[in-house]
Amino acid sequence: MDQALLLALDAGSYILAIVLVAMGLVIIFGLMRVINMAHGELFLLGAYCVVAVEGAGGNFWLGLLLAPFAVGLVGLVVEQLVVRHVYHRFLDSILATWGLSIAIKQAVVLGFGPASQQVSLPIAGSLSLLGTDYPVYRLFIMAVSLAVVGFTFWIFFRSDFGLKARSVIANRDMAACLGINTRRLDRTTFAYGAALAGLAGAVMAPIMSVDPQMGLGFLVPAFLSILVGGSGHLAGALVGATVIGGTDSVTAALWSPVAAQIVVFTMAVIAIRLFPDGVVGKRRRQGRRFFGERR
């Protein structure tokens, strides 16, 4: 019983961190049809933001607070300089953002060196849950992630901004014809997706080894989550991450991390075969039929 609870909690915190990364990817892909290969590096930047703040004498909490804003700002700049030039050019967007990911990684190596950095655990204690001790900080990660996921759903399904974003996702040209400023929406959404990744990186930093390669470790499961869950809906990221993250951490704990990789990839292949548009998949959008894909 204890073992099961521990496992569930570990899986939960891993799943929620993947959700943060995957949701950013889904939002950006949904709106701009850009596959952001640099998303893992935005996660990385979030973690290094904490490292930098601690290095400058600040504490972890300041770093955590700053990370989403700093990385969001990076997102804004990246969108302006790179991404907006490759909107709706599927292959180019992959190449451009991949190049960007390499550049960011190397910049981090130049700034902080290739070695891994330590971020101190900000809350040390553990909490007794149904007779099992569990680190408080991990519970904190789950709480933060849940809050942010909830907030993101609220933004996209309850706010005016979200309504506009959903209209652009459904039919970009028609939304523009109604006077919706699609350009501003793209910029804001990209920055928001980046901020989510930054926050995820920052909040995960104390329990990971912070090194220039850490982004990939989250980008891959996030991509798998979207493939399994479906890219057409925010809930796809949630469902996909639960399936992928859950399987990964449970198999890794019960068997071995290598076996977990094999199981996860095999499962992803099967899921994609059975649900080509994802478990929460949607039919192809019809809105583009008339307008074409000019911009």
Next chain:
Amino acid sequence: MLKVEEISAGYQGSRVLDGFDLRLEAGRVLGLLGRNGMGKTTLLRCIMGLLPLAAGRIALAGRQISGCHPYEIAQRGVAFVPQGREIFGELTVEENLRLGCLGRRQPLREVPASLFAHFPILAERKQQRAGSLSGGEQQQLAIARALAGAPRLLLLDEPSEGIQPSIVLEIAQRLKAVVRESGLTVLLVEQNVTLLRRLAEQVLIVEKGRVAADLPVADLDDEELLRRHLAV
């Protein structure tokens, strides 16, 4: 109100509009009639900024709009009801209308009651998914959504397409009421002569990307003339 000067445009090498000219006074309803492929829809897309011009210019109330982004053109007071309606099927009726309101230069958060007064069926179906509406209801939604942006100029592309005749008449009636009340300027592309007769005052016949004839709407009664311009 609208001035289209010598515009040319097309798709990938084929020129659909070739030196098209048009002048539309404020408060008028102008019909555009012509066979398929003659450039009527292309003209509307050019005005809306969805298609770049190869030559010429378009001005709205004295200010050039050609070269602007569609959302800027919309915010300057042009609304578009495209062929096929293009409503947001996954969103509710109310959300569709709210998007029209949010697209205004001064965004409006609530759908004005006057809009529902013109289209009572939409008030009834407010919370329904727009994709579940019938064709005629969807067309009314598309028109209402365009009007939600409080436009000065309304571009309508074949509003009667795929809708049963009795509903076409109803839509014509509602549109007429809106136009009368708001003094809206309308550019109406339509193959349905009945609808044109009900709404338009003047009709341009479009042929091969140019204006072939400019007629008062009463001339549409001339069967011989219609056959000459429209028969395939």
